Amino acid sequence: MLMLPLEFCFQVEKVLKSVIDDCYPYEWDEDHITRDILKGLRKSFRDVTLFGYRYQLNINWEVYKYTGTPEHLYGDVAVLVKIRFRNGDLSEGVGFLEAKKRSIDSNRFDSLKNTQLEDILSIAPQAFLLLYDYENITTFINSISYLNDFDDYGEKYLQGLDKHGHFPRFLSETYCVVAPANLITSTSPKTTSLYNRSLPLSYQLCYRYLFGFDLEYDSTAIDIAKGYPPQRRYPRYVMVIRVGQNVPPPELDEPLNSEVLQILEE
Structure with missing residues (x-):
């Protein structure tokens, strides 16, 4: 699948919005929402090539789920990213996401607990909260231009959208954001005010993690993501993103532990 970066981010956002629309109100549960989002992303974007940068990004996505009974779940999603850069250098890192839903008829995230976040931050100081809302989120940080990577082709793509276009909404609204978990303290309001320090998940995936x-x-963090921690501490889901800059996506040096992590079926 060949796409422009902004087009790719737009399509990711469409998947997120569609899933959350489908889950509310009868399946308004963090695990259900997260599972359906990951299945939707993997189904839509298993192999993607992005052009429009000074180089081409070749991307492969896979999603796995933990199948055992751990002593402790270490976050909801581990995003394991392996990159081969243009000069041949390799990097492998992992981002942790802890999912929380907005409580119905409330502005609070009632399941958000400080002790849980402190445990995750002890290993992953850059972990994010993944916040789901059944109403449009409009107060995320919006000073980032989504249009810098657009050329004449991109302008034609925008013009080709229907006249009611969903593209303007993509630039200003979402149902799903990430906020740094280390912002939360014992006195922090666990409410939708967190959105003021957040970014859309689509942006985080497409413009941060991919790079x-x-x-x-x-x-330690990578072993947790791959299913090899010395203690039984695993994420609920693992999203593996392999990125090659002008080359095919690189393989993982060490595969995931197949005894505890299995492909998330569609």
Whole structure:
């Protein structure tokens, strides 16, 4: 699948919005929402090539789920990113996401607990909260231009959208954001005010993780993501993103532990 970066981010956002629309109100549960989002992303974007940069990005996505009974779940999603850069250098890191839903008829995230976040931050200081809302989120940080990577082709793509276009909404609204978990303290309001310090998940995936930003690079965090921790501490889901800059996506040096992590079926 060949796409422009902004087009790709737009299509990711469409998947997120569609899933959350389908889950509310009868399946308004963090695990259900997260599972359906990961299945939707993997189904839509298993192999993607992005052009429009000074180089081409070749991307492969896979999603796995933990199948055992751990002593402790270590976050909801570990995003394991392996990148081969244009000069041949390799990097491998992992981003941790802890999912929380907005409580119905409330502005609070009632399941958000400080002790849980402190445990995750002890290993992953760059971890994010993944916040779901059944109403449009409009107060995220919006000073980032989504249009810098657009050329004449991109302008034609925008013009080709229907006249009611969903593209303007993509630039200003979402149902799903990430906020730094280390912002939360015992006195922090666990409400939708967190959105003021957030970014859309679509932006985080497409413009941060794909380039190696906001990841943990230490061996302990990577072992947790791959299913080889010395203690039984695993993420609920693992999203593996392999990125090659002008080359095919690189393979993982060490595969995931197949005894505890299995492909998330569609």
